[in-house]
Amino acid sequence: MGEAIAVLSGKGGTGKTSITAALATALAKEGKRVLCVDCDVGLRNLDIPLGLSDTAALSFVDICEGGYSLDQLTAHPQFETLYFLTAPMNRSAEEIDADAFGGMVLSAREKFDYIFLDAPAGVDAGFRLAAAKADRVLLVTGSDPAAVRDAGRTGQVLELMGKENVRLIVNRINPKLVSNMALTVDDVMDNAGLPLIGIVPEDPNVTLAAAFGKPLLTYTKKGAAAACRRIATRLQGMPVKIEL
Ligand SMILES: Nc1ncnc2c1ncn2[C@@H]1O[C@H](COP(=O)(O)OP(=O)(O)OP(=O)(O)O)[C@@H](O)[C@H]1O
Ligand SMILES: [Mg+2]
Incomplete structure (x- = not known):
């Protein structure tokens, strides 16, 4: 049975989408079957750090509404065990049937080892959609006071x-x-009142890789890419020292 992991933060722009893509590709590199779901309804962009912006993709609504099945997804061209569902553009998060979405996540757990749910900023409908059926939540924050306070509230x-x-x-x-x-x-841990699973350095390669349409882990092995590989190892239950 696979594990559904929601990647959240109340505050916008903390790096949820970049980190989702890096963790998903790190696990797929190790042969894990991974499904990435963009839950940022109306503002989708997880395709970019996955290096899939020029590739047609089904949206999660195509699956939830029964038009397509999870067996019909096409694998990522560079990672044969990585699959992707984009977010619909033509509706709001409030219009998504949360039960149907939850049902999709449950059936995805039978087919994939990890399902990443990349949430939008804020704590509204899209956040709740991603969090509701997640087995585990990764809360991405910066270290500045506003981000930390926000992480605590979230x-x-x-x-x-x-x-x-x-x-x-x-x-x-x-x-x-x-x-x-x-x-x-x-x-940060004290103020947010939450335990840590990893730290990621400021690294210009995160933005550069996305700008070149490449997944971070195929662009560089160092910096943020290495940090995300270590977090992916911890997600699998193996201890790795927390370092930059
Ligand atoms: N570790 C990092 N080093 C440098 N730049 C980063 C890092 N993480 C993210 N970024 C950059 O920060 C910006 C926001 O990242 P991203 O889109 O992943 O955040 P987000 O939390 O998903 O945003 P939103 O709340 O809008 O969904 C992007 O330009 C990304 O390249
Ligand atoms: Mg995002």
Whole structure:
């Protein structure tokens, strides 16, 4: 039985989509069967860091409404065990049938080892869609005070939803401030009140890879790519030191 992982943050632009793509490709590289679902209804963009922006893709509504089945998805051209469902453009998150979406996630757990649900910013319908049926939540935050406060609030929303398996990813840590890193990360964990699963450095390759239409992990092995590979290893239950 596979595991559904929601990648969330209340605040916009923390790196949810970039990290979703990097974790998914890291796991697919290891032969895991992975499905990535873009839950950012109306503002989809997970196709870009997956290197799929020029490729036609079914949307999750095509599956939820029964027009297509999960068996009809086409594998990623570079990762043969990686599959993708985009978000619909022609409706709002409120119009999505949450039960049908939940049913799709449940049946995906029978076919895939990992299902990543890339949530939109905010704690509204799209956030709830992604979080509702997730077995595990990765809350992506920056280390600045506004992002940390927001991560704390988002953690409380998840607690009210009954979500227990919530882990923090602190993104965009400045590698030049490595001496302060332990302090920064401790502060973030204390303030957000959540345990950590990984840290990711500020790395221009994240934006460059997307601009060149390449998945980060095929563009570079260092920096944010290496950090995401380590998080992917932890997701599989193997301990790896937390470092930049
Ligand atoms: N570790 C990083 N180093 C440098 N740039 C990064 C890093 N992570 C993300 N970015 C950049 O930050 C921007 C926002 O990233 P991304 O789209 O992944 O965030 P998001 O949380 O999904 O945003 P939204 O809330 O709009 O969905 C992008 O330009 C991306 O390239
Ligand atoms: Mg996003």
